[in-house]
Amino acid sequence: MTMSKRDTYTPESLLAVAVQVFNERGYDGTSMEHLSRAAGISKSSIYHHVRGKEELLQRAVGRALEGLFGILDERGARDGRAVLRLEYVTRRTTEVLMDELPYVTLLLRVRGNTPTERRAMERRREFDQRVSELLKDAVAEGDLRADVEARLATRLLFGMINSLVEWYRPDGRGAEGADQVVDAVVRLAFDGLRA
Amino acid sequence: MTMSKRDTYTPESLLAVAVQVFNERGYDGTSMEHLSRAAGISKSSIYHHVRGKEELLQRAVGRALEGLFGILDERGARDGRAVLRLEYVTRRTTEVLMDELPYVTLLLRVRGNTPTERRAMERRREFDQRVSELLKDAVAEGDLRADVEARLATRLLFGMINSLVEWYRPDGRGAEGADQVVDAVVRLAFDGLRA
DNA sequence: ATAGATTAACCGAATGTTCGGTCGGGACAA
DNA sequence: TTGTCCCGACCGAACATTCGGTTAATCTAT
Structure with missing residues (x-):
């Protein structure tokens, strides 16, 4: 296994993480900070993949x-x-x-x-x-x-x-x-x- | 009818309003501003009756x-x-x-x-x-x-x-x-x- | 009955924190 | 090099709550 390999997200994989957290905490009870922690990337990185929080909900x-x-x-x-x-x-x-x-x-x-x-x-x-x-x-x-x-x-x-x-x-x-x-x-x- | 009459809340009546709004919007989706509007009193007035948002939830x-x-x-x-x-x-x-x-x-x-x-x-x-x-x-x-x-x-x-x-x-x-x-x-x- | 004192209920402003999102830049992989 | 993916710092708005004060209602003494 190469440690230099970067594990990157796709919109799909990010969605799966998001949905899990949404279900645990509720959509409104989930902040983008909660998502970023669960995904292991910064909050702002999320916006590379999706336009916003509601887009995650919409896809799910x-x-x-x-x-x-x-x-x-x-x-x-x-x-x-x-x-x-x-x-x-x-x-x-x-x-x-x-x-x-x-x-x-x-x-x-x-x-x-x-x-x-x-x-x-x-x-x-x-x-x-x-x-x-x-x-x-x-x-x-x-x-x-x-x-x-x-x-x-x-x-x-x-x-x-x-x-x-x-x-x-x-x-x-x-x-x-x-x-x-x-x-x-x-x-x-x-x-x-x-x- | 005297217009100077003040309709006051009890913790009970305030709770009923709160629970209704909590159920419509979800607890986390409900701000104290939402509650104050539904109750027709200011946000800060709510704190005369209850210690906080969570107390409303606890009672309900x-x-x-x-x-x-x-x-x-x-x-x-x-x-x-x-x-x-x-x-x-x-x-x-x-x-x-x-x-x-x-x-x-x-x-x-x-x-x-x-x-x-x-x-x-x-x-x-x-x-x-x-x-x-x-x-x-x-x-x-x-x-x-x-x-x-x-x-x-x-x-x-x-x-x-x-x-x-x-x-x-x-x-x-x-x-x-x-x-x-x-x-x-x-x-x-x-x-x-x-x- | 009335005035003053007290209390309950309420207010807008302020506070510190959190919110979703933006920006300029860096890291990584091909 | 270039495009993708990511970062920390930052933004204005919104969050729950506190603060100092006001208003209306109630109580008490005369």
């Missing part, structure tokens, strides 16, 4: 949104009986959330203080609306219970999935493999806790 | 934690078969969350940047641990499914309940009454989405 939430909306374009989300599509979307959303955990985490925590955040929140509402329609279709086809209002059910379902950002860690805690988590989500969501 | 999360831990002391959470206790706790947690929505919302969003936040997070972990044990008991008594690990199931269950802070609004959106929401939570949690 953009990546998360791309992942989520991508699911809705997949075959399993478009073809077939509504309840199967909903189950597919449930699985894939859980998988994307775990694959892009830092980015989706950040997305789910935006508040609306900046234009970037407000746009991200708007996009999230679109996604929720799409899924709510899917759930409504499954109820109409008689596969899902009708005694819980579709919008409410959607919110509770995605509330559960999105909660993964609060506790799921890819490095594994005990026997929690990714597949186990996905299966658990689907089981609890569709069949509940009861034996 | 304290109130939320008091509500949640209070549930665990209630009769329905202590006596009877584990699955009934779990259902009771599920209902009561949902109710407390809705009754103390601003305070629980703030609690659920703390990050850990201040001592107050770190202590609150520690307390939340205690609460989660208590509930996880209850769910484990219900599995052991054969009332709840054993194919989903108890800790994971607890997290998904409370993930769903806690998601209310993101979308539940007491002023009602359509037919969403509080009782309807509580019933929906219990139904989806214990019996799932399937018809």
Whole structure:
């Protein structure tokens, strides 16, 4: 290994560091000084790679949104009986959330203080609306219970999935493999806790 | 009406304003200037009522934690078969969350940047641990499914309940009454989405 | 009832620090 | 050499809080 080799950042690698710190401290609770310490470069060096703090946020939430909306374009989300599509979307959303955990985490925590955040929140509402329609279709086809209002059910379902950002860690805690988590989500969501 | 009448704040009423703004903008995204504008008094006047920004946070999360831990002391959470206790706790947690929505919302969003936040997070972990044990008991008594690990199931269950802070609004959106929401939570949690 | 004393609630200015970002220059690698 | 990547010093604005003072309300003595 050559010690004279300079480890340099790319916008991508810098983003990964930034997103991690944003998630730990919150976006507003993270100063550029915090970022520079975490990245091991000076604060001003960051501006070589990105125009500003908000650009980091924009890239991160953009990546998360791309992942989520991508699911809705997949075959399993478009073809077939509504309840199967909903189950597919449930699985894939859980998988994307775990694959892009830092980015989706950040997305789910935006508040609306900046234009970037407000746009991200708007996009999230679109996604929720799409899924709510899917759930409504499954109820109409008689596969899902009708005694819980579709919008409410959607919110509770995605509330559960999105909660993964609060506790799921890819490095594994005990026997929690990714597949186990996905299966658990689907089981609890569709069949509940009861034996 | 006499225009010279002075509307004064109490720590309680000021807290309510603060918590609302904290929830809109995030704690770190909220400056004392934001608070002073929302409260309609000067920034410095706030310090007559509270020692500092963090004291507001401390009071708010304290109130939320008091509500949640209070549930665990209630009769329905202590006596009877584990699955009934779990259902009771599920209902009561949902109710407390809705009754103390601003305070629980703030609690659920703390990050850990201040001592107050770190202590609150520690307390939340205690609460989660208590509930996880209850769910484990219900599995052991054969009332709840054993194919989903108890800790994971607890997290998904409370993930769903806690998601209310993101979308539940007491002023009602359509037919969403509080009782309807509580019933929906219990139904989806214990019996799932399937018809 | 009234005036003076006291207190609570409030104010704008000031303070020291931190914020996101800029600038001129240096270090590094090809 | 040149372009990329980085640096420390610096900027004006904003941060949470303190300071000395004002105002309105309340209390007390007459």
